[in-house]
Amino acid sequence: MATSNDLSGLRVAVTGGTSGLGLALTRAFRKRGAAVAIVARTAEAVERVARETGAAGIVGDVGVKDDIYPIALQINGRLGGLDVLINNASSLGPVPLRLLGDTDCEDLEEAIAVNLVGPFRLTKALLGALAASAREGRGAVVLNISSDAAVNAYAGWGAYGASKAALKHLSAIWNEEQAAHGVRVLSLDPGDMDTALHALAVPDADPASLKRPETSADELIAAIVAALPPQRAAQPVGGYA
Amino acid sequence: MIAANRPQSGSRLLSLDAQGLLREVSATQLPRLLRRGDVVVANDAATLPASFHGVHLPTGEAIEVRLAGKLDDDAARFVAIVFGAGNYRTRTEHRAPPPLLRAGDRLLLGSLVAEVERSIDHARVIALRFVASEAELWSGFAAHGKPIQYAHVVEPLKLWDVWTRAATMPMAFEPPSAGFALTWKMLDDFAARGTEFATLTHAAGISSTGDAELDKRLPFDEAYVIPESTVRAIRRAKAEGGRVVAIGTTVVRALEHASRNGTLRAGRGVATNRLGPGTKLKLVDAIVSGVHAAGESHYELLKAFATGEQLQKMTEVLELRGFCNHEFGDFVLIEREQSRTTTCVFADGNARMRYSNRGQQEGLRS
Numbered sequence: 001m002a003t004s005n006d007l008s009g010l011r012v013a014v015t016g017g018t019s020g021l022g023l024a025l026t027r028a029f030r031k032r033g034a035a036v037a038i039v040a041r042t043a044e045a046v047e048r049v050a051r052e053t054g055a056a057g058i059v060g061d062v063g064v065k066d067d068i069y070p071i072a073l074q075i076n077g078r079l080g081g082l083d084v085l086i087n088n089a090s091s092l093g094p095v096p097l098r099l100l101g102d103t104d105c106e107d108l109e110e111a112i113a114v115n116l117v118g119p120f121r122l123t124k125a126l127l128g129a130l131a132a133s134a135r136e137g138r139g140a141v142v143l144n145i146s147s148d149a150a151v152n153a154y155a156g157w158g159a160y161g162a163s164k165a166a167l168k169h170l171s172a173i174w175n176e177e178q179a180a181h182g183v184r185v186l187s188l189d190p191g192d193m194d195t196a197l198h199a200l201a202v203p204d205a206d207p208a209s210l211k212r213p214e215t216s217a218d219e220l221i222a223a224i225v226a227a228l229p230p231q232r233a234a235q236p237v238g239g240y241a
Numbered sequence: 242m243i244a245a246n247r248p249q250s251g252s253r254l255l256s257l258d259a260q261g262l263l264r265e266v267s268a269t270q271l272p273r274l275l276r277r278g279d280v281v282v283a284n285d286a287a288t289l290p291a292s293f294h295g296v297h298l299p300t301g302e303a304i305e306v307r308l309a310g311k312l313d314d315d316a317a318r319f320v321a322i323v324f325g326a327g328n329y330r331t332r333t334e335h336r337a338p339p340p341l342l343r344a345g346d347r348l349l350l351g352s353l354v355a356e357v358e359r360s361i362d363h364a365r366v367i368a369l370r371f372v373a374s375e376a377e378l379w380s381g382f383a384a385h386g387k388p389i390q391y392a393h394v395v396e397p398l399k400l401w402d403v404w405t406r407a408a409t410m411p412m413a414f415e416p417p418s419a420g421f422a423l424t425w426k427m428l429d430d431f432a433a434r435g436t437e438f439a440t441l442t443h444a445a446g447i448s449s450t451g452d453a454e455l456d457k458r459l460p461f462d463e464a465y466v467i468p469e470s471t472v473r474a475i476r477r478a479k480a481e482g483g484r485v486v487a488i489g490t491t492v493v494r495a496l497e498h499a500s501r502n503g504t505l506r507a508g509r510g511v512a513t514n515r516l517g518p519g520t521k522l523k524l525v526d527a528i529v530s531g532v533h534a535a536g537e538s539h540y541e542l543l544k545a546f547a548t549g550e551q552l553q554k555m556t557e558v559l560e561l562r563g564f565c566n567h568e569f570g571d572f573v574l575i576e577r578e579q580s581r582t583t584t585c586v587f588a589d590g591n592a593r594m595r596y597s598n599r600g601q602q603e604g605l606r607s
């Protein structure tokens with residue numbers, strides 16, 4: 001896959017950057033020289049990944065209204081602006097997964113708060129920074145991490161699937177509205193990956209049948225780079241092997 | 242005037258055009274008052290949660306620290322105004338003074354510790370330095386800082402109340418409040434009408450210290466950054482006879498400061514200029530501002546755009562029509578009087594162009 005290997009100067013925020021796909025994205029962006037801010041709820045994990053990768057660590061819960069602006073403040077302050085926002089943090093809803101008829105309303109609300117309302121709020125708070133980046137010719141991309149559960153109806157995946165379907169449609173409308181301002185909004189399915197979330201949802205899955213999150217991260221970075229202005233995408237290839 | 246006591250509640254706009262004509266519209270109609278080729282420039286600074294309640298450690302007394310400006314690029318150093326016990330519900334002029342603040346005193350502000358470096362010519366103004374890493378500084382701001390707030394707004398403000406739609410770098414100590422007029426729909430309307438939109442980032446300072454003598458020194462020096470793309474947009478507009486419409490006095494201050502030598506330059510600067518009746522504007526043709534009562538410092542700034550007589554007439558209409566003032570109130574649009582011409586010169590290859598507010602241009606040899 002033709003991905004740009006030198007992303008120095010790019011400013012990226014990744015929610016859920018301490019595990020699974022988010023961690024793989026954080027490592028891959030850092031290797032390519034991008035400045036990264038990560039957001040997750042567990043302070044120790046945030047600190048560990050920040051130390052390991054040199055990312056700016058931010059502790060916060062994207063499902064909590066009062067956390068969003070403090071998160072946005074720290075992202076803009078630590079990175080000096082923002083080019084790429086990846087809404088990756090996600091809630092499965094009830095675990096173990098439940099049929100809709102057995103799902104508590106509160107569990108559905110929680111999935112929607114984290115998977116739909118959180119990305120909406122954070123995008124809205126950071127839209128000024130993203131549009132400023134686009135005006136300056138740096139480009140701007142929001143990537144909302146989707147799932148095949150957003151398009152296919154799987155029994156037991158009601159809370160998660162409904163929230164992801166709504167996020168996918170929200171992304172498409174954001175993208176229509178923001179095209180004129182140079183902010184691209186993508187919604188992409190990373191595929192079934194061997195992560196903590198997958199193990200929670202499908203405890204008896206054979207890890208060998210699953211994608212490595214690193215593979216998905218590389219594919220997603222290629223898609224982000226393709227959505228940025230060509231000048232940036234054409235930056236010289238660095239030493240990343 | 243009626244004090245706007247809820248966040249971002251402004252919805253009306255009174256315009257004073259270059260002929261001295263007044264016209265009232267809904268604030269959403271701003272794009273219809275502008276022309277193809279005009280460029281609108283807004284301040285996209287996000288507002289810091291710049292008020293911290295804490296303790297003056299040497300005495301154990303409660304204090305409120307309001308960050309108010311920068312002295313240099315050191316991320317941890319600030320100019321601050323310090324009050325004694327109490328909060329925004331008491332009018333600033335009635336706030337208790339802080340305990341005696343000496344160099345080396347430590348202040349405990351939530352999870353952050355700051356050290357007093359020195360007092361700056363006033364018992365309530367200090368230079369302070371947070372004893373914190375960059376990460377601790379920002380997480381401390383996020384956790385314990387609150388937006389600076391005044392008594393006319395009753396409910397405690399949240400950060401979302403003080404960020405405009407354009408908010409990006411957190412540099413402002415109080416909101417660049419004329420920017421509350423902007424919506425994404427409005428940006429689409431600008432584009433549809435051929436009006437460009439551009440931004441700069443200017444660290445809008447505090448508007449009141451509670452001390453009349455000190456208030457006379459406002460605004461303090463304010464840092465700004467003007468992107469290359471904004472300079473290009475302004476140059477394009479001027480070349481086509483368009484006007485530069487500043488959203489807020491901070492934008493006027495930054496643009497006029499950055500073009501003080503006759504050429505608008507991109508990049509960083511520190512605005513030290515003051516705007517007022519005597520200001521000869523070099524670049525800006527019109528301003529969108531909040532509503533200000535006669536006598537306020539912001540009102541004086543508007544005299545750079547219109548005569549005292551015109552502003553007086555405007556104020557009477559604002560009173561009569563029940564417009565709301567203060568940072569969350571309604572808006573005015575003031576076009577510079579036709580007789581006052583702009584004089585900014587752009588270096589453009591070998592040819593130099595001089596512009597007037599009527600869009601005339603003449604080539605000058607450099």
Ligand SMILES: NC(=O)c1ccc[n+]([C@@H]2O[C@H](COP(=O)([O-])OP(=O)(O)OC[C@H]3O[C@@H](n4cnc5c(N)ncnc54)[C@H](OP(=O)(O)O)[C@@H]3O)[C@@H](O)[C@H]2O)c1
Nearest residue numbers: 016018019020021040041042061062089090192193195197
């Ligand atoms: N794994 C798959 O097979 C698969 C398939 C399709 C789509 N996806 C999508 O891929 C994305 C990443 O999933 P993953 O499998 O990598 O998950 P994961 O390994 O469980 O990691 C989730 C990350 O998000 C953080 N997080 C969870 N809730 C949060 C909240 N409310 N606020 C802030 N951070 C929060 C977690 O840290 P804390 O717990 O400390 O907050 C962690 O860093 C998700 O959007 C998921 O829906 C995954």
